Amino acid sequence: MFFYTGCILAILGSIATVVGPGVKDPIVRTFNTEVAAIGLSLIFLVYNHTLALMTFIAATAVTTLILLRVITRLEEIGADA
Amino acid sequence: MVLIPEVVPTITASLYLPAVYLAMIVGFLGLTGIAIQKKDIHILILTDLVGLAMLIMVAAVGTDLAEALVLPGLVVELAEIMAISEILISREMRKIENAEPIDRVIARKHSVFPFPLKLDMEIMTTAPNFIALVMILYGAFLTGFTGGAVAGGGILFYIFSRKARGLPVIVIDGIGAISGFSWCLWIIGFVLFFIAPQYWLLLLFMAACGLFLKVASKLGLIGAMMREEYKKE
Numbered sequence: 001m002f003f004y005t006g007c008i009l010a011i012l013g014s015i016a017t018v019v020g021p022g023v024k025d026p027i028v029r030t031f032n033t034e035v036a037a038i039g040l041s042l043i044f045l046v047y048n049h050t051l052a053l054m055t056f057i058a059a060t061a062v063t064t065l066i067l068l069r070v071i072t073r074l075e076e077i078g079a080d081a
Numbered sequence: 082m083v084l085i086p087e088v089v090p091t092i093t094a095s096l097y098l099p100a101v102y103l104a105m106i107v108g109f110l111g112l113t114g115i116a117i118q119k120k121d122i123h124i125l126i127l128t129d130l131v132g133l134a135m136l137i138m139v140a141a142v143g144t145d146l147a148e149a150l151v152l153p154g155l156v157v158e159l160a161e162i163m164a165i166s167e168i169l170i171s172r173e174m175r176k177i178e179n180a181e182p183i184d185r186v187i188a189r190k191h192s193v194f195p196f197p198l199k200l201d202m203e204i205m206t207t208a209p210n211f212i213a214l215v216m217i218l219y220g221a222f223l224t225g226f227t228g229g230a231v232a233g234g235g236i237l238f239y240i241f242s243r244k245a246r247g248l249p250v251i252v253i254d255g256i257g258a259i260s261g262f263s264w265c266l267w268i269i270g271f272v273l274f275f276i277a278p279q280y281w282l283l284l285l286f287m288a289a290c291g292l293f294l295k296v297a298s299k300l301g302l303i304g305a306m307m308r309e310e311y312k313k314e
């Protein structure tokens with residue numbers, strides 16, 4: 001049950017990340033990635049990968065921080081990247 | 082015909098094919114997005130998505146083997162995103178410096194240094210002590226890479242939200258030195274594990290604590306870096 005919920009979330013999240021509404025804005029795109037990440041967390045939960053799940057959550061938080069830093073930085077220097 | 086060892090539970094074996102197909106679908110969507118996109122920052126975010134597909138593929142193996150493979154995958158992804166983001170920023174800065182003089186006037190109005198940003202959130206004044214303490218204690222209990230990541234998250238949050246700015250250079254150098262020494266501890270523990278297997282418990286703890294210190298101190302440095310950027314006043 002969790003497994004298929006995770007599958008649906010992962011697929012929906014990745015579709016939303018690629019073509020979803022408002023993905024012209026990099027911040028919206030980053031948050032859409034989180035949906036797919038929740039799906040992956042559910043799949044880890046089904047497989048009983050406790051350590052992997054915990055590390056994944058911590059690493060996702062740090063990745064989001066790094067991505068947000070790049071986005072704000074690039075907007076401040078007015079780059080068209 | 083697929084050969085399945087007896088230690089693999091039947092449920093893991095039955096979920097293997099759906100998980101692999103799922104990983105392929107997600108990976109295909111991510112790669113299509115990368116092929117369509119022109120802007121670098123969007124490509125960086127979509128790379129994250131392809132990384133998720135990779136993790137699903139590894140997780141489908143099930144058992145402890147998958148867990149042992151997921152951790153290095155996460156480390157590599159984190160390091161890759163950090164490195165590429167730094168390259169992106171420095172490249173854009175150089176582009177602006179080399180731009181035409183007319184553009185340069187506009188560029189100077191947006192200074193290359195980030196402008197002060199007031200981050201005034203309740204959680205950043207009341208919670209840091211408690212959250213950092215709990216996360217560091219739990220991380221020390223876990224040890225290894227997972228413990229390092231959990232404790233590092235706590236340290237990152239604490240350093241990011243405290244008021245005092247500007248770590249002295251000696252402290253930053255010191256954190257780097259701790260990180261280097263603990264890396265050596267990990268390598269020595271790992272090598273001796275094969276040379277003198279009778280001391281396996283001691284060596285296991287050497288390696289686990291080395292990795293814990295290494296990851297935690299690195300994440301602490303990221304916290305210091307973020308605060309330098311956002312807490313300028």
